[in-house]
Amino acid sequence: MLDRRRFLTATTGVAALALRGSLWAQLEKVPSTLPDPGQYKSNAEAYWSELRKQFLIPEDEVYLNNGTVGSSPAPVxxxxxxxxxxxxxxxxxxxxxxxxxxxxxxxxFRDPLAAFVGCGRDEIALLRNATEANSYIANGIDLKPGDEVLMTDQEHPGGEHPWNLRAKRYGIVVNKVSLPKPVNDAAQVLNLFNYAITPRTRVMFFSHITTVTGVVLPAKELCSLARSKGILSAVDGAHVTGMMALNIHSLGCDLYSSSPHKWLQAPKGSGFLYVRDEVIDRVWNTIATEGWDEPKLRAERFQRIGSSNVPALCGLRAAIKLANDIGMDRIEHRHRELANYVLGEMTKRGAESWTSPDPALRCAIATVNIPPIQRMDLEKWMWNEHKIRIRGGEPSKLRLSTPYYLQKKDIDRFLEKFDEYKREKKL
Ligand SMILES: Cc1ncc(COP(=O)(O)O)c(C=O)c1O
Structure with missing residues (x-):
């Protein structure tokens, strides 16, 4: 049994420990204002380094996997x-x-999001993520057995499988074009799609930025190709919101899905579905509650999913404000600069680039192939020994994400450790 004094000491200690480690306590240490935007002009690196303080990722950790999921900063x-x-x-x-x-x-919440991504409020439904939005798309469109959907061989499971389910259950057909690694130019992609379209193609579904290599596909041209042939265009933009400037109307797509919890650093479980107003009446609800059959609601009917999480939406709104305060042009510029830097350094080290040589077809994801290195072995070594988080694919692909809060010195640390790994393993 603890006596009162020892009990108090113990519990106070526990409380103090809990407080020290708690998110609240950490947030209190974060500067309450953003760095002066003027600093960007005089010393951009210092500006970004100041902004880095808004993130809770520890100073000694290098996070090169924002492509999987971002880290919500203090304002969010x-x-x-x-x-x-x-x-x-x-x-x-x-x-x-x-x-x-x-x-x-x-x-x-919809108004600031619609303004940020360039569409009307009534064309946007707030959902939990791109997977959910993609599932609404794949389940919501009228298709007959034998009707075809055309996609790339680089779709994320959360983009491809909703269609596979529909194919298995209802007999639609999933066709794929194989994207070269790297994609050299936009014409290559357009030709691939153009040749693969058949009289049964009803939907073109493709990632605006693919999960496999991070290539930025020529979405506007692909949507226009689809439109010219009477095919619906559905774009998986999971990575795009917050990574690069986005104007959905100017893309001209029929449907668009996204996960702002990646590059906009919004709360986990923030997603949206865009449905062009002219096609809204052609998309059925997948989840139904009051309002599902009420056309006047426009896209709002897709966000009627039962009780939901409003605080996450408050975080989403704050993430939009943060990106606007920093400026999407600055963010995108920074994303490109860091990705170009790491890509250049990796190719100097003999890595094969799977990132497009065309700057218009890449942004903040650099993908390289580094045989004979086994990426899982490297990934574990980097994390367990050096607190550097990377990600890739089997056997030897590395996908390096470069969010704006990353510092040049973080990339240099990764490169230094990459060299050390090769020396240690004699590769
Ligand atoms: C292109 C693409 N689509 C969909 C997803 C799935 O995103 P979420 O898990 O947020 O639904 C990802 C995740 O990386 C992705 O890269």
């Missing part, structure tokens, strides 16, 4: 917590005003 986390404070008290004035979160227009 604070907005989520504030969202909980204002909703969890259940003290709304109107007794009927429960936070019935699955049944609202959420225009206060």
């Amino acid at each position: 986390l604070r907005a989520i917590f504030d969202g909980y404070s204002s909703t969890e008290k259940m003290d709304q004035q109107d007794p009927e005003d429960y936070p019935i979160w699955g049944y609202a227009a959420w225009n206060e």
Whole structure:
């Protein structure tokens, strides 16, 4: 049994420990304002280094896998917590005003998002991620057995499998074009799609930025090709929001999905589905509750999924504000600069580039092939020995993501360790 004094010491110690390690305590140490935008002009590296303080990723960790999932910085986390404070008290004035979160227009969140991605509020539904949005697309369009969907061989499972399910259950056909590694130019991709279209092609589904190599596909041209042939275009833009400037209307697609929890650094479980107003009535709901059959709701009917998570939406809104405050042009410029740097350094080291040589077809993901190195062995070594997180694919592909909060010195540390690994393993 603990006596009172020892009990107090022990519990205070536990509390102190918990506090020290807690997110709240860490957030308190983060500067409450963003760096002066003027600093960017005089010393851009210092500006980014100051901005890095907004992220909780420890100083000694190098995170080169933002492509899988981003890290929400302090302004986003604070907005989520504030969202909980204002909703969890259940003290709304109107007794009927429960936070019935699955049944609202959420225009206060849709408006800034629609402005950020270049479309109308009524064309956007707030969902949890690109996988969910892709599933709505694959399940929602009328297709007969034998109708075809044409995609690339670089789709993410969360993009491809909704169609595979539809194929297995209802007999549609999934066809694929094989993208070269690397893709050299836009014409190559357009020709591949053009040749693969058949009289039964009803949908062209492709990633705006692929998960496999990070190539930025010529989405505008592909959508226009689809339109010219009466084919629906559905674009998986999981990576795009926050990585590069996006204007969905100017792409001219019919449907667009995205996961802002990647490059916009929004809360996990933030996604959206865009449906061009002219095709909204051709897309069935997959999840149905009140409103599913109400055309007046336009895209709002797709976000009616039952009770949902409003604090995450507060975080999404804060992530948009943060990107606007920094400036998407600066963010995209930084993304490209860092990716070009790591790509150049890796190719100097003999890596085979799977990243497009055309700057218009790449952004913040550099992919290289590095045989005979086994990427899993390298990945574990980097993380376990040096706190550097990378990711790739079997057997020897490395996919290096370069979010704006990464420092040049972080990339240099990765490169130095890469050289050390090769020396140690005699490769
Ligand atoms: C192109 C693409 N689509 C879909 C997804 C799935 O994203 P989420 O897990 O956020 O649904 C990813 C994830 O990396 C992706 O790269």
